Amino acid sequence: MTQAIDLQLDQHEKDVSTMIQASLAQHVIKALQAAQNAQELTLDSLPSEIKIETPRDPSHGDYASNIAMSLAKSAKLPPRKLAEILLPHLQGPLFQEVSIAGPGFINFRLSQAWLLQQLQGLIQANQGFGQQTNGDPETYLIEYVSANPTGPLHFGHGRWAVLGDCLARLMRLAGYSVKTEFYINDTGAQVNNLGASVQACYFQAAQAAGQTLDAEALTLIETYLAEKNAETKGQVQFYHGQYIQTLGLSLFEHQGPAQLAADLGYFSDYAKSAILAEQQAQLKQFGVVFDEWFPESRLHHEQAVAEALKHLKESGKTYEQDGALWFRSSDYGDDQDRVLVKQTGSNTYFANDIAYHWDKLRRGHTRLINLWGADHHGYIARMSAAIQALGYPKEALQVLLGQMVNLFRNGEKVRMSKRTGDMISFGEVLEEVGTDATRFLLMQRSADVTLDFDLELAKSQNSENPVFYVQYAHARICSIFRNAANLQAYDATAWPQASLEALVAPEERILLLKLLSYPDELKFAASQREPHRLATYAQDLAALFHSFYKQCRVLFEKEDVTSEEIALSLARLNLVKATQVVLRNVLVDVFGISAPEVM
């Protein structure tokens, strides 16, 4: 076991040097081993994971380990005694001081020389700073958005889009092998309903233009309008959004009466490809790109559903009852068994989805991550059951649920009606608010909480809007470097050759520690699949920079500048540069938004 840990750490030594927590964890493990070898300590086994944390109170140290407390019981030693045993074995150039405090914390204070060396490494790594290898052999496929091509993207889709995109970026930076995919439900009853709805509007347009319609067409218009204008709410068959009218009208404008005799499939194909194109354009504008757009129709074309059903049948995971084919999902933890083939002989959506997930796995993706709206949570158990019944481990499927978004305008909730199609679409919000602010506001909160999104706040270009706070820090830094290039008093552009020893102010140290923790933050957020953690990090980093900037003068524009001031200035420019690098990396590479040079 100890060997396994060592191997894993050695394998990624390159990363470890820039990852403080992993580096400290390695020191702790080695101290435990050394103490065991010196027979100062007996443990049945070494812990599989060493947790390194940052103390809330900086006076305790830069980092801390609770190892002495967590191992006290198995080592049969009081925590402080155990810590005292480990202390002599915790040595290295990165430590300025290792101390024992409180109930048995081991507190680490990192040496200034080592930190400054890491600072130079950070600047050298530049856009690569934070990027890691992690040795995870799995290949991940993140499937998200997957909106039906029956209407415009709604605002909830926007949230999944950002979360999925940022998660993919985050995991790639952390060393995971990741592909992304959008699943297009381009077949089935809903697509037919879509086609019929557009057909009805096309007929209306034709009628308005003086065309004579046959009885069937008139009936369709009548049925469509009756549902649209119905007083009572209930199940709806057709789609009634404004976009349906637009599609029908547009078709008549381009084709005239040529399609009056066309079949339903023609209208379905026309509508779904137009809507899909719109979705794709919006997502692209939003900075969300998919490696693959996978249409459900491909499954049917390849007989994949039939094959999946056959596979489940032959392995005894199904049975027939009441004229339907059932899947024994309750054997794998679902509440009840689920129908695959209905009495009518047609497949359920679930059957198609099993085939789709099987296809994803057979394409070589060993880990499937799905982002679903929370309203689909009841679906997880059966999908997980299907994955297992197909012979894959439970871990092959991870479903991340995202809660919904409530839209507000000036504190008033914006009402949405699905029935009448009366909704603010994602495209409208994007147009009104802009990509950067929308992305940031949608990804800064945990997917687990229902999000309140205020349109006016999102548009506001002031301190209420956190995205500008972070971007402003970057723009400010760019401004410093513009000024540095024009400085008369001394050559500020010589900062890359400067000695860094002048960086001794507390504001400088705390900023530097935050910068160097970026790879750890990235790694942890990726492992938790929680991109919002980086939003918190970015805001904290920006705050530390602004504070530093106020307290620590970077450029001295006066005639009588001293050599000490010049040395300090050049050293500080390195810290400013490092901040610029990390802000850019997190804004551009993780959030997918701009790192502006001016605002």
Place this chain on the structure above:
RNA sequence: GCGCUCGUAGCUCAGUGGAUAGAGCAACUGACUACGAAUCAGUAGGUCGCAGGUUCAAAUCCUGCCGAGCGCGCCA
């Protein structure tokens, strides 16, 4: 009724079983005749929904209850 998620400052929310629970906004007090005030420094604001339990240690884990949202189809 059952299941999932959430409940932390006035509001919106962070918070990896650790030390005195944090940030932004709102409120109040200060700071621009040198690098961007879209900024900074400070004050005030808390029964971490409630009650038990586990633990050296609980906002965090477990159980029950209360409240909010979302699900519970041979729909997709």
